[in-house]
Amino acid sequence: GDISILEQHGMINIHPDVFTRLFDHQIVGINFLIENFKLKQGCILADEMGLGKTVQVSTYLASLRFSSLIKNALIVVPATLIDYWEGELNRWVPP
Numbered sequence: 001g002d003i004s005i006l007e008q009h010g011m012i013n014i015h016p017d018v019f020t021r022l023f024d025h026q027i028v029g030i031n032f033l034i035e036n037f038k039l040k041q042g043c044i045l046a047d048e049m050g051l052g053k054t055v056q057v058s059t060y061l062a063s064l065r066f067s068s069l070i071k072n073a074l075i076v077v078p079a080t081l082i083d084y085w086e087g088e089l090n091r092w093v094p095p
Contacts, residue, residue, distance in 0.1 A: 013066045015094045018059055029056040030063070037064065054085065058092040 012034055022030070029045055033056065036043040047053050057075075064070045077085055 012063050012069075014059060014063045015066065017094060018062070018092055022055070022059065023052065026052050026056050026059070029053070030060050033057070033060040034063070037069075054088045055092055058089050062093040 014030075025047075029047060029052075033043065033045060037060075045053050045056060047056075061070070061073045061075075065073075075085060
């Protein structure tokens with residue numbers, strides 16, 4: 001199909017077009033977010049600037065949606081970042 005399985009987490013799916021564009025450190029970050037989701041606990045992704053936190057969060061949320069684990073998500077950002085987030089979501093979250 002159009003979704004590949006992130007093998008470390010059998011239940012989580014990431015679109016193959018997105019998975020192939022991720023760097024190793026981004027996959028580690030996404031795994032961290034997924035593990036905390038599975039434990040039903042919050043977490044903070046505090047990478048240095050420029051390492052792709054927006055990419056990681058976008059891919060994480062999309063993988064939860066593609067895996068039918070969530071239907072919606074609320075992203076709270078300053079108004080000055082709304083356009084940036086919208087652009088990144090359009091770039092990293094397949095329709």
